Amino acid sequence: MKTLTSIILLTLSTFFGNAQESEEKGQSITVTIENITNNNGHVLLTLHNETTFMKAAPLKSEKSEIKEGKVIITFKNILPGTYAIIGTHDQNDNNRMDFYDTGMPKESYGVSNNPVMYGPPEFAQAKFMVTNKNLDLNITF
Numbered sequence: 001m002k003t004l005t006s007i008i009l010l011t012l013s014t015f016f017g018n019a020q021e022s023e024e025k026g027q028s029i030t031v032t033i034e035n036i037t038n039n040n041g042h043v044l045l046t047l048h049n050e051t052t053f054m055k056a057a058p059l060k061s062e063k064s065e066i067k068e069g070k071v072i073i074t075f076k077n078i079l080p081g082t083y084a085i086i087g088t089h090d091q092n093d094n095n096r097m098d099f100y101d102t103g104m105p106k107e108s109y110g111v112s113n114n115p116v117m118y119g120p121p122e123f124a125q126a127k128f129m130v131t132n133k134n135l136d137l138n139i140t141f
Contacts, residue, residue: 084123
């Protein structure tokens with residue numbers, strides 16, 4: 001009986017936790033990428049803060065089909081803060097970026113703010129602020 005009670009309480013707390021989370025109102029970040037070289041695979045976008053950028057799992061991730069070399073992806077319910085987005089054209093649909101033995105990427109990629117990069121992306125170059133309005137960003141691969 002004690003186990004059953006624990007399971008019910010855990011289920012209810014999960015339900016109410018998810019309900020509370022879905023009621024949080026945040027902003028939307030809509031990302032447009034228009035220069036994709038082909039329609040193979042998907043585009044993967046990941047949203048990061050400074051702690052997760054190039055170090056840990058993203059805060060959110062989205063995946064989109066490519067149509068005529070273009071994708072539009074929206075992250076919803078983003079709370080105010082400082083973020084960066086990393087995107088890659090996952091041509092072979094293995095849900096990750098592939099690299100040559102030299103460490104260079106095989107698949108095209110880009111980050112928010114479209115900085116000129118001579119090495120791995122840095123959060124300082126890619127960061128942007130979410131405040132009290134929706135954002136529209138363009139990323140170039």
